[in-house]
Amino acid sequence: MAFPGHIAPNDLLFYHAEQFPEKYREGAFIAFHGSWNRAPEPQKGYNVVFVPFDGALPSGDWEVFADGFSQQGTVENPADAVYRPCGLAVGPDGSLYVNDPRQGRIWRIYYTG
């Protein structure tokens, strides 16, 4: 499995909780801080992706799980990105937390059924 170059994985978390639907259980979330060195091409990343797992190995392709942190349609220059994902954590109720170190924001992502 390969990801686009330079998109800067900052955190990796295996989801052992039970709040999210079946497909997410025991899968991996990855926080991509976003690239700076793809210029003059547009930058990439600035998102949280999910990789499904079956046992010890990925069971499918990665997919973007949460996006829009940069608040730019396309990030041309890293300084334009308003927020950039960094750390991941799971709460006792199974919610996924994502943080941004630029401005200190934390998002809680939860499943409503």
Added chain:
Amino acid sequence: MKLMILLSVTFVLLVTCGGSSDKSNTAGKSPLAENTTGIEVADDLASHPGEPLYKKHCLVCHQADGSGVPGIFPPLNDTEWVNGDNATLISIVLHGMDGKIEVNGEIYNAIMAPLPHLSDQEVADVLNYVRKRFGSTPPDIQVDDVAMVRAQG
């Protein structure tokens, strides 16, 4: 069945009013033309001899619009470094730079690679381009100035 992301009210407000303030102040200066990077550059700069040099040697770190990379590579837009002493600016290109510096109130800590393989003419061209495009002091760096700084080692 869907995953909900909790967004605060302030987050939504930032979406609606953020992002355009830093670009609007360049719009009235001179005619603008699209270059290959998608970044607007004034016509008289698109043909500047420093333009291809900037793209080749500076852009990947300092970015197409000179905004740099937060926390790593400082911006070039109206900084005391770009607007300041010619010899210091020349020296940074020829000899590189490292360690923690403060630029426009933000801390940056990374390595600026030395570019001694650039000719005196190329250093003068690219710095005058940077001054003209991103600075507010005259783009008056001469080839002789570069030769002098280089000779000082």
